[in-house]
Amino acid sequence: MRASFLDPGAFRSELALEESVATPDAFGGYTEGWVERATLFAHVEPLAVQSSFGAGQTLETATHRVTVRWREGIRSGMRFRRAQRVLDIVTVHDPDETQRYLVCRTREQGK
Numbered sequence: 001m002r003a004s005f006l007d008p009g010a011f012r013s014e015l016a017l018e019e020s021v022a023t024p025d026a027f028g029g030y031t032e033g034w035v036e037r038a039t040l041f042a043h044v045e046p047l048a049v050q051s052s053f054g055a056g057q058t059l060e061t062a063t064h065r066v067t068v069r070w071r072e073g074i075r076s077g078m079r080f081r082r083a084q085r086v087l088d089i090v091t092v093h094d095p096d097e098t099q100r101y102l103v104c105r106t107r108e109q110g111k
Contacts, residue, residue: 006067006101011041015066015080015087034079042080043067044087047105060110063090070099080106 017038022030047063064087066080080087087106095103 006043010043011067011069013042013044013082015040015042015044015068015082017074018079018081020077034081036081037073037078038071040068040071040080062108062110064106064108066104066106068102068104070094070102074102074104080104 016036017040018034019037020032021035022032024030043066045065045067047065049060049062052059052061066087066089068074074089074092076089076091078089080089085108087108089104090107091105092102095101
């Protein structure tokens, strides 16, 4: 579905937008955690699935195109979460440069 033709009903997946935050620890290092920045409604489209085998196990990776209404602050390195599913944001772009939508290419690791 092209971003310029999305109707409001296409945004039916509720996702939490999360950002990685480093917190200093007592030993001079830091711990990394995730903080929810917003709740968004999105249109999620699966794109491809890739399998790789190594060390006696198979790892599945799925890519998705996630379209959200335009907002500032979404960038690669953040992630979307829905329950136990995590979609790491790889790229973000405004498809027609009108600040109506953002299209995020994401990667989901299988278990």
